[in-house]
Amino acid sequence: MNNLAVTYKKQGGRLKEAQELREKFLEVSRHTLGEEHPDTLRSMSNLAVTYGEQGGKLKEVQELEEKVLEVRRSTLGEEHPDTLRCMSSLAVTLHDLERPEGAISLMEEAACLSARVYGGHHSYTKTAEVLVKRWKDVQREFNGEAE
Template identity: 50%
Template sequence: MIFWEGGRYKEAEKLQEEVLEEQKQVLGDHHPDTLLTMGNLAVSYSNLGEHQKANELNVIVLEKRKQVLGENHPDTLLTMHQKAQELNVMVLEKRTQMLGDRHPDTLCTMGDLASSYSTLGEYQKAKELSLFVLEKQKQVLGENHPHTLLTMGNLAVSYSNLGEYQKAKELQGIVLEKQTQLLGENHLDTLRTMGNLASSYSDLGEHQKAKKLRVLVLEKRKQVLGDNHPDTLKIKKLLDSM
């Protein structure tokens, strides 16, 4: 919406409220266009800092989309992620007030919010928040703490999503080395990092390295998760396509 692009969130909110009322009268509460406007209005509430209103509206949209489209429809899933994002914002505000912005629980919520941004395609926001969380976690928890390493891994994914593949590869290499030492080769966090590093190799055209690492990940996921686990099948599908 043009008002969003210009940062004119109050104007967007007012227009969406007017459109929503018209759509309810003409199309009904459950029409996809009505639900789309409700979802956009929730985003405007969020942009204006009205997180409680945004969350309440997202709950309504989610329930209606489940009824009309089903739980696995992309629009339903998108609303679920938006709702999760709003909840993370609300929890973060309260934890920052009560515990401060350096407390491990606050930093954990910040990390969850960064992941929500990434899921919703807001990669720059995810990157910036992950950088902030990482710096704080290094100070509070240390560079080798599992939470710090998880944030480093998420930051690498943000780099990849933004096309900064070399940065992603270098950071994933560091994380993988530390996770292997601290958690072991068969830990799920280690295997996730291996898979992400393989993707970075592929993005950079290092396809032989990508294939070799994916073969290793596949074998270890079979051992840890079994042949039919979705994560095992996902890496198998990637290998079959290479």
């Protein structure tokens, strides 16, 4: 089901069908594997991406990403690469939802943990740091503050 959803997505214009398959796959995965199974979490993440690609479903994206991050933190720990990716994805979603404080805070956390796990020169760390700086600059500008 998931592979067919990927095919629909790649064909363009079939996002609705891909979404329906991913929703069904998530339902089956939750029922058969459980809420915390890695395949269920991956299915949630895939559905969040599909919702994001359709636009206008950012609240649903946020809810899925929050759930995935919660489970990743509790099962894998703060410093696991999958947890760090989830943190960054949710931070971007929060930014897209115009919730800059939450986005900045979460991306700062991801940057700090990434620096500890990968080092300061790793691309994950640098990307997170660049986003934090950019978002803070925008907030300062928005608030009429000088640097």
